[in-house]
Amino acid sequence: MTHTPAEKTSLTVLGLGAMGTALARTWLAAGHSLTVWNRTPSRAAALGEEGAAVAGSVSDAVAANRLVVACLLDDASIGEALAGVGLAGKDLVNLTTSTPAEARTRAAWAHERGARYLDGGIMAVPPMIGVPEAAGYVFYSGSRELFEQHRETLGVPAGTRYVGEDAAFAALHDVALLSAMYGMFAGVSHAFALIRDEDIDPVTFAPLLADWLVAMAPSVHQTAEHLRTGDYTQGVVSHLGMQVAGIPTFLSTAEEQKVSPELVSPFFELMRRRLAEASGDESLTGVVDLLRR
Structure with a gap:
Protein backbone atom coordinates (compact mmCIF):
# COMPACT_ATOMS: atom_id res chain seq x y z
CA MET A 1 0.00 0.00 0.00
CA ASP A 166 -8.42 35.54 26.08
CA ALA A 167 -7.28 37.08 22.79
CA ALA A 168 -5.18 39.64 24.68
CA PHE A 169 -2.83 37.12 26.26
CA ALA A 170 -0.50 36.63 23.27
CA ALA A 171 0.16 40.37 23.02
CA LEU A 172 0.53 40.63 26.79
CA HIS A 173 3.07 37.80 26.93
CA ASP A 174 4.92 39.33 23.98
CA VAL A 175 5.18 42.81 25.49
CA ALA A 176 5.98 41.50 28.98
CA LEU A 177 8.94 39.49 27.70
CA LEU A 178 10.17 42.32 25.49
CA SER A 179 9.85 44.78 28.37
CA ALA A 180 12.13 42.57 30.46
CA MET A 181 14.54 42.50 27.52
CA TYR A 182 14.67 46.29 27.39
CA GLY A 183 15.26 46.41 31.13
CA MET A 184 18.23 44.12 30.58
CA PHE A 185 19.47 46.32 27.74
CA ALA A 186 19.27 49.31 30.09
CA GLY A 187 21.45 47.57 32.66
CA VAL A 188 23.89 46.46 29.97
CA SER A 189 24.14 50.03 28.65
CA HIS A 190 24.86 51.36 32.15
CA ALA A 191 27.51 48.68 32.75
CA PHE A 192 29.37 49.47 29.53
CA ALA A 193 29.12 53.20 30.23
CA LEU A 194 30.85 52.67 33.59
CA ILE A 195 33.90 51.09 31.96
CA ARG A 196 33.85 53.12 28.74
CA ASP A 197 36.61 55.60 29.65
CA GLU A 198 38.87 53.10 31.39
CA ASP A 199 41.58 50.82 30.05
CA ILE A 200 39.13 47.90 30.00
CA ASP A 201 38.49 46.12 26.72
CA PRO A 202 34.71 45.94 26.23
CA VAL A 203 35.15 42.73 24.25
CA THR A 204 36.93 41.13 27.20
CA PHE A 205 34.33 42.52 29.60
CA ALA A 206 31.36 41.26 27.53
CA PRO A 207 31.56 37.54 28.44
CA LEU A 208 31.81 38.45 32.12
CA LEU A 209 28.65 40.52 31.80
CA ALA A 210 26.80 37.87 29.79
CA ASP A 211 27.70 35.12 32.24
CA TRP A 212 26.57 37.26 35.18
CA LEU A 213 23.20 37.95 33.55
CA VAL A 214 22.74 34.24 32.89
CA ALA A 215 23.59 33.47 36.53
CA MET A 216 21.01 36.00 37.76
CA ALA A 217 18.22 34.95 35.38
CA PRO A 218 16.88 32.10 37.57
CA SER A 219 15.82 34.69 40.15
CA VAL A 220 12.65 35.15 38.10
CA HIS A 221 11.44 31.80 39.46
CA GLN A 222 11.73 33.03 43.05
CA THR A 223 9.87 36.22 42.13
CA ALA A 224 7.09 34.17 40.54
CA GLU A 225 6.80 31.93 43.61
CA HIS A 226 6.69 34.95 45.93
CA LEU A 227 3.90 36.49 43.85
CA ARG A 228 1.96 33.22 43.94
CA THR A 229 2.27 32.68 47.70
CA GLY A 230 2.34 36.28 48.89
CA ASP A 231 5.35 35.51 51.08
CA TYR A 232 8.15 37.76 49.85
CA THR A 233 10.65 36.57 52.48
CA GLN A 234 10.84 32.87 51.65
CA GLY A 235 14.31 31.75 50.56
CA VAL A 236 15.71 35.27 50.35
CA VAL A 237 19.50 35.57 50.41
CA SER A 238 20.07 39.21 49.44
CA HIS A 239 17.21 40.96 51.19
CA LEU A 240 15.76 44.37 50.41
CA GLY A 241 17.34 46.16 53.36
CA MET A 242 20.81 45.02 52.39
CA GLN A 243 20.33 45.94 48.75
CA VAL A 244 19.01 49.41 49.54
CA ALA A 245 22.03 49.97 51.78
CA GLY A 246 24.23 49.38 48.74
CA ILE A 247 22.54 51.98 46.54
CA PRO A 248 24.89 54.86 47.50
CA THR A 249 27.85 52.84 46.24
CA PHE A 250 26.26 52.39 42.82
CA LEU A 251 25.30 56.05 42.54
CA SER A 252 28.71 57.27 43.75
CA THR A 253 30.47 54.99 41.27
CA ALA A 254 28.36 56.42 38.46
CA GLU A 255 29.27 59.94 39.56
CA GLU A 256 32.98 59.09 39.77
CA GLN A 257 32.86 57.59 36.27
CA LYS A 258 30.92 60.59 34.96
CA VAL A 259 28.01 58.36 33.97
CA SER A 260 24.38 59.43 34.22
CA PRO A 261 22.40 57.26 36.66
CA GLU A 262 19.14 57.83 34.77
CA LEU A 263 18.80 54.20 33.72
CA VAL A 264 19.16 52.78 37.24
CA SER A 265 17.88 55.55 39.52
CA PRO A 266 14.15 54.86 38.94
CA PHE A 267 14.53 51.27 40.12
CA PHE A 268 16.63 52.33 43.10
CA GLU A 269 13.91 54.81 44.07
CA LEU A 270 11.28 52.06 43.94
CA MET A 271 13.47 49.90 46.17
CA ARG A 272 13.71 52.71 48.72
CA ARG A 273 9.97 53.32 48.64
CA ARG A 274 9.27 49.63 49.21
CA LEU A 275 11.66 49.49 52.15
CA ALA A 276 9.93 52.50 53.74
CA GLU A 277 6.66 50.59 53.94
CA ALA A 278 7.61 46.92 54.15
CA SER A 279 10.00 44.48 55.78
CA GLY A 280 13.67 44.79 54.98
CA ASP A 281 13.84 40.99 55.08
CA GLU A 282 11.85 40.53 51.91
CA SER A 283 13.06 40.22 48.31
CA LEU A 284 12.70 42.80 45.56
CA THR A 285 9.31 41.34 44.62
CA GLY A 286 7.44 44.13 46.41
CA VAL A 287 8.50 46.51 43.65
CA VAL A 288 5.94 44.72 41.46
CA ASP A 289 3.19 45.87 43.79
CA LEU A 290 4.44 49.45 43.65
CA LEU A 291 4.29 49.42 39.87
CA ARG A 292 0.65 48.29 39.94
CA ARG A 293 -0.54 51.38 41.85
Missing part, protein backbone atom coordinates in the same frame (compact mmCIF):
# COMPACT_ATOMS: atom_id res chain seq x y z
CA THR A 2 1.29 3.44 -0.90
CA HIS A 3 1.24 5.96 1.94
CA THR A 4 -0.32 9.28 0.96
CA PRO A 5 0.76 12.21 3.14
CA ALA A 6 -1.96 14.41 4.58
CA GLU A 7 -2.91 17.31 2.36
CA LYS A 8 -1.27 20.52 3.48
CA THR A 9 -3.50 23.42 4.43
CA SER A 10 -3.69 26.21 1.89
CA LEU A 11 -3.55 29.71 3.33
CA THR A 12 -3.37 33.41 2.62
CA VAL A 13 -0.76 35.82 3.95
CA LEU A 14 -1.59 39.52 4.11
CA GLY A 15 1.42 41.79 4.42
CA LEU A 16 4.85 41.17 2.95
CA GLY A 17 7.24 43.18 5.04
CA ALA A 18 10.36 41.42 6.30
CA MET A 19 8.41 39.19 8.71
CA GLY A 20 5.47 38.50 6.42
CA THR A 21 7.82 37.54 3.60
CA ALA A 22 9.80 35.22 5.87
CA LEU A 23 6.58 33.52 7.00
CA ALA A 24 5.31 33.19 3.44
CA ARG A 25 8.56 31.73 2.13
CA THR A 26 8.63 29.14 4.91
CA TRP A 27 5.11 27.95 4.15
CA LEU A 28 5.92 27.80 0.45
CA ALA A 29 9.08 25.78 1.11
CA ALA A 30 7.05 23.35 3.20
CA GLY A 31 4.70 22.70 0.29
CA HIS A 32 1.67 24.73 1.31
CA SER A 33 -0.48 26.34 -1.37
CA LEU A 34 -0.16 30.06 -0.68
CA THR A 35 -1.92 33.22 -1.75
CA VAL A 36 -0.27 36.53 -0.88
CA TRP A 37 -1.28 40.18 -0.90
CA ASN A 38 0.61 43.36 -0.14
CA ARG A 39 -0.45 46.97 -0.33
CA THR A 40 2.62 47.63 -2.50
CA PRO A 41 2.20 44.94 -5.22
CA SER A 42 5.88 44.91 -6.25
CA ARG A 43 6.81 43.27 -2.95
CA ALA A 44 4.76 40.23 -3.93
CA ALA A 45 6.53 39.66 -7.25
CA ALA A 46 9.37 37.53 -5.90
CA LEU A 47 6.99 35.25 -4.01
CA GLY A 48 4.92 34.92 -7.17
CA GLU A 49 8.01 33.66 -8.97
CA GLU A 50 8.53 31.16 -6.14
CA GLY A 51 5.07 29.68 -6.55
CA ALA A 52 2.68 31.82 -4.55
CA ALA A 53 -0.55 33.08 -6.07
CA VAL A 54 -0.46 36.88 -5.99
CA ALA A 55 -3.89 38.36 -5.34
CA GLY A 56 -4.81 41.61 -7.06
CA SER A 57 -6.84 42.80 -4.09
CA VAL A 58 -7.15 42.05 -0.40
CA SER A 59 -10.70 40.81 -1.04
CA ASP A 60 -9.43 38.28 -3.56
CA ALA A 61 -6.69 37.20 -1.16
CA VAL A 62 -9.13 36.59 1.69
CA ALA A 63 -11.59 34.81 -0.58
CA ALA A 64 -8.89 32.39 -1.77
CA ASN A 65 -8.51 30.46 1.50
CA ARG A 66 -10.23 29.82 4.79
CA LEU A 67 -7.02 30.36 6.79
CA VAL A 68 -5.90 33.99 6.57
CA VAL A 69 -2.73 35.18 8.32
CA ALA A 70 -2.26 38.93 8.67
CA CYS A 71 1.16 40.43 9.36
CA LEU A 72 0.75 44.15 8.77
CA LEU A 73 2.24 47.31 10.24
CA ASP A 74 -0.12 47.85 13.17
CA ASP A 75 -3.68 47.27 14.37
CA ALA A 76 -5.01 50.25 12.42
CA SER A 77 -3.61 48.67 9.25
CA ILE A 78 -5.72 45.56 9.88
CA GLY A 79 -8.88 47.62 10.10
CA GLU A 80 -8.01 49.63 7.00
CA ALA A 81 -6.99 46.63 4.89
CA LEU A 82 -10.00 44.50 5.81
CA ALA A 83 -12.65 47.23 5.84
CA GLY A 84 -15.57 45.95 3.79
CA VAL A 85 -13.94 42.56 3.16
CA GLY A 86 -16.15 39.53 3.81
CA LEU A 87 -14.76 37.47 6.69
CA ALA A 88 -17.69 35.12 7.35
CA GLY A 89 -16.44 31.56 7.74
CA LYS A 90 -12.78 32.64 7.74
CA ASP A 91 -10.08 31.75 10.26
CA LEU A 92 -8.19 34.98 10.90
CA VAL A 93 -4.78 34.72 12.56
CA ASN A 94 -3.44 38.15 13.39
CA LEU A 95 0.35 38.27 13.77
CA THR A 96 0.44 42.06 13.67
CA THR A 97 2.06 43.60 16.74
CA SER A 98 -0.65 45.09 18.96
CA THR A 99 -1.55 45.91 22.53
CA PRO A 100 -3.69 43.58 24.66
CA ALA A 101 -6.65 45.96 24.43
CA GLU A 102 -6.31 46.16 20.65
CA ALA A 103 -6.25 42.36 20.47
CA ARG A 104 -9.47 42.04 22.47
CA THR A 105 -11.17 44.68 20.33
CA ARG A 106 -9.95 43.07 17.11
CA ALA A 107 -11.19 39.66 18.28
CA ALA A 108 -14.67 41.06 18.90
CA TRP A 109 -14.49 42.83 15.52
CA ALA A 110 -13.66 39.54 13.78
CA HIS A 111 -16.39 37.60 15.60
CA GLU A 112 -18.99 40.22 14.62
CA ARG A 113 -18.01 39.52 11.01
CA GLY A 114 -18.42 35.76 11.38
CA ALA A 115 -14.73 34.83 11.63
CA ARG A 116 -12.84 32.77 14.15
CA TYR A 117 -9.85 34.65 15.55
CA LEU A 118 -6.39 34.01 16.93
CA ASP A 119 -3.98 36.71 18.02
CA GLY A 120 -0.24 36.12 17.89
CA GLY A 121 2.93 37.54 19.36
CA ILE A 122 6.07 36.62 17.42
CA MET A 123 9.10 35.98 19.64
CA ALA A 124 11.57 35.97 16.77
CA VAL A 125 13.14 38.19 14.14
CA PRO A 126 12.78 37.38 10.42
CA PRO A 127 16.09 35.45 10.08
CA MET A 128 14.87 33.04 12.80
CA ILE A 129 11.72 32.11 10.85
CA GLY A 130 11.92 28.64 9.31
CA VAL A 131 15.07 27.84 11.28
CA PRO A 132 14.10 25.40 14.06
CA GLU A 133 17.49 25.58 15.75
CA ALA A 134 16.99 29.33 16.23
CA ALA A 135 14.27 28.43 18.77
CA GLY A 136 11.91 31.22 17.74
CA TYR A 137 8.24 30.80 18.56
CA VAL A 138 4.88 32.53 18.43
CA PHE A 139 2.45 33.07 21.30
CA TYR A 140 -1.16 32.39 20.29
CA SER A 141 -4.35 33.29 22.14
CA GLY A 142 -8.02 33.25 21.29
CA SER A 143 -10.02 30.34 19.89
CA ARG A 144 -8.49 27.10 21.16
CA GLU A 145 -10.48 25.17 18.58
CA LEU A 146 -8.95 27.27 15.82
CA PHE A 147 -5.46 26.87 17.24
CA GLU A 148 -5.76 23.09 17.53
CA GLN A 149 -7.14 22.78 14.01
CA HIS A 150 -4.24 24.70 12.48
CA ARG A 151 -1.50 23.91 15.01
CA GLU A 152 0.58 21.93 12.52
CA THR A 153 0.40 24.62 9.84
CA LEU A 154 1.09 27.45 12.28
CA GLY A 155 4.07 25.53 13.60
CA VAL A 156 5.85 25.47 10.23
CA PRO A 157 7.55 28.89 10.44
CA ALA A 158 8.26 28.78 14.18
CA GLY A 159 7.29 27.01 17.38
CA THR A 160 3.84 27.59 18.84
CA ARG A 161 2.80 28.39 22.43
CA TYR A 162 -0.90 28.69 23.16
CA VAL A 163 -1.49 30.92 26.18
CA GLY A 164 -5.26 31.11 26.58
CA GLU A 165 -8.74 31.84 25.28
